[in-house]
Amino acid sequence: MTDLPMFPLGSVLFPFMPIQLRVFEERYLVMLARVLQAEPAEFGVVLIERGQEVGGGEHRFRYGTVARITQVGADENVVALIAQGDRRIEVVEWLAEDPHPLARVREVADLEWDDSLLPLREEAEKTVRRALARASEFVDQQWAADVELSHDPVAAIWQLAAIAPVGPLDQVALLQASTAEALLTAVIDLTVSALATLGDEWQ
Template identity: 30%
Template sequence: MTERLPLFPLGTVLYPGLVLPLNVFEERYRRLMADLLAGPEPHRFGVVGIRAGRETAPTGLEPGTDPGGQALAGFGPDPARALYDLGCVAEIASAETREDGGYDLIATGTTRFTVLDFDASGPYLTAEVERLPEVVGPEASVLGQAVERLFRTYQKRLAGARESTVTGLQELPDDPMVLSYLVAAASVLDTADKQRLLGAGSASERLTAELALLRQETAVLAKLPSLPAVELTRQAFNPN
């Protein structure tokens, strides 16, 4: 079964169960949000990642602007070349209209989708999408335990390399599906790796990939006396 969703391209990856704060100020996305909020609940839109080299805006900034407010190139007549065709449905949990006409939103990732067809003919980008099923997969619980142990080691080494304290999660979820998405969101990986984790066919496949990535990243961190200062994207986990 397919459906049409308005799209909000971002330079980050949204996962099911994760919270996404958004500062909406560009005109086309104001229009998108106004149309959504004027319609029936639940208010949903699709978040898709922007391919490397096309956008550098972090969470909270929207396509078309950079952190300094400078205009960036649009997506052109063929969004499929600039955007990933795998994304996540975002459901608006709260929305506040600002005096300048923009919006401050809190949205939550719900389900993954694949884009069947982009449509750039309207005031904002839309797409025909098909939602993807969630499959746990074999030995997910065992894999989850291994990922949890390695993720804690990774957090400690990351904090040490950045000369900071570990302020991450004290308790991790037992559900292997939820754990797989949380680790994917909380790990410092490039967009391509995060997209591959989003697209994994099952929680087991995602956890297996995370084991390999965490081993690689942890080994690199162990050899570095310090890391360049970077502002890590923080996404709060929503267990509901």
């Protein structure tokens, strides 16, 4: 276990996925100043269960992802950064804020890939890409249906989980998957369910 600076957000960060942030709250500017003194420069991201990103007092989910900073820029009192999702974590205990959120965390085991899962992976990818294309007819989507995935199989299935057009609560459930098979199965099931709410008959 280790103590890690934390950044609760209104969105879920997955392993192998990028995140862009504009930081302006004093407590998080302090956090970044401290984080950037270390190598690698990283902090934890968890989804806010209730409350707001700004001002504190929010309730947070237990599972999250370590964000590793890859790029930083500043403009007046705002710091813009790009980070990459790394390993998964579980919050064991929230510590006293100093002045930013701080938690004692433990790492969640990495997923292991087996080539026997290739048919399930292909089904999941087909389902997600079809869902993205269909959902784009109703709402703007962050990810295009033809977005490219990593050649690394574990990275690719996390990317599928991240781009699937499901809500943040479903994303938290995906983030907790204990095996690659469980993740792919959940991606398929949750994507089909989400698409059904758009009136798709899924034939």
